[in-house]
Amino acid sequence: MLFGIEWDATNSWTLAVSIFPILLHGLWVTLQATVLGFFIAVVLGLVLAVLKAAPTRLVSWPTRLISEFLRDTPLLIQLFFLYYVLPEFGIVLPAFLTGAIALGVQYSAYLSEVYRAGIEAVPIGQHEAARALNFAPTRTFTHIILPQAIPRIVPAMGNYLVSISKDVPVLSVVTVLELLNVATIIGDRTFNYLVPLSMVGGLYLIMTLLAAQGVKRLDMALPKTGIPLK
Amino acid sequence: MNEMTWTDYLPVLWEGAWVTIQLTFWSTIFGALLSFAAGLGKLSSNRALRWLSVAYIEVFRGTSLLVQLFWLYFALPLVGEAIGVNLRLPPVVAGILALSLNIGAYGAEVVRGAVQAVARSQYEAAKALNCTRRQTLFRIALPQAIPEMMPPFDNLAIQNLKDTALVSLISLADLAMRAEQLRNYTQDSPTIYTLVILMYFGMALVLTALMRLLARGVGRWRPAGR
16 A cells, blocks of 8 residues: 555456556656756756856856766766765755755756757857947847847757656655655565566657657747747 | 764775766766667668657657666566566666667757758758668768767766766666765765765766867868868
8 A cells, every 4th residue: 555545466457457546646746856957957957057157167167067067977876966965964854855966966057058049049140230230239139139049949858848747756765755766665475576667668669759759849839039028 | 883984984985986887878878879779770761760760769758767777677577477477677777778879869859850951952962972771871871961960969967967867766776876875874964965065066077078089080071171
């Protein structure tokens, strides 16, 4: 029994049917962690991107080093670091929140690159034209550059959203009851790992294929010439 | 009991790091082979081969690595039991298999993309010169495509190094596992995890340097004048 739902281990089919609602509980936690982690990554990534583009090297270089460090070290170790080291300094967070922060921190480094690439992909002529028309730098950025960068940035962000969902199972090591953790608990108790783990694989496949379709549609729907921000 | 200082951790952590290096090495090699097999398979004119490659790529890119690892380690033996074959994999085999299959699926899309990006005129010229399909692939398309694959391959190699940390969850004594053991023993998590995260970062820097060397090596295959 898990989440108050009994399973029927008579045979593999009855087990599969009876554990489906339990797995949906896990899936819900996975989705929550994905969205929260993504939100943190979006905000923190923007901060990193802005600091990396800072006019003084005193700011941009350390930020680049931090970003490289976050991208090159395993999520599992970053998670353990937050989970075991922060409490030593008096910061005790629930496992779910720690996990979402770890996901957000790791992916903020990736997203900062997405922002940078999206902005740099806007042709230099656009900057020159804005200057020729006597636009102030802020106005150039918000009215000319950003509207054209967004259609390039958003689909890439969508792909990272999918990647985050595939990294959520790592959170099971700090006791977060996400989809994979729920499945292994069922496996531990019924001695049948095949059914729950295969179902998790199937659910992931459905989820990511649907999400990939969504990202593709989004990519096609976004006007390549830019989105006016007004 | 708590008489260990950070210098005492290093030999234990180094033992784990060596396992991590070996895992990264083998799974990157096998992953690269799978990348070419599935990437070229997806472009093949043989429908069965194409279908098999697409299925492999979608399944392993579409699911989580940890799910794949657990499936190979915990669920596969049950499949073996059902069909009367012993499929109980030792952790190291399950680990390398899962890592290679996973990274290979990502690499396959890189290979496919790079081969497709070779200019059409190159294929037309090869046809005009009466090259066989095999010659066109190995002597015309791949030498031009491989240098273009190197930057994404660098990223994938780093991703693979980071992913090896997950094999500690099927009881393989890699760097992440050694850290966990030391933490249980000494409770000195700040020192241990700082050391470990720096070791991973150091390995990633070395790996990037190696991939740059490799990129420079295959860069000579680029046609002259480009």
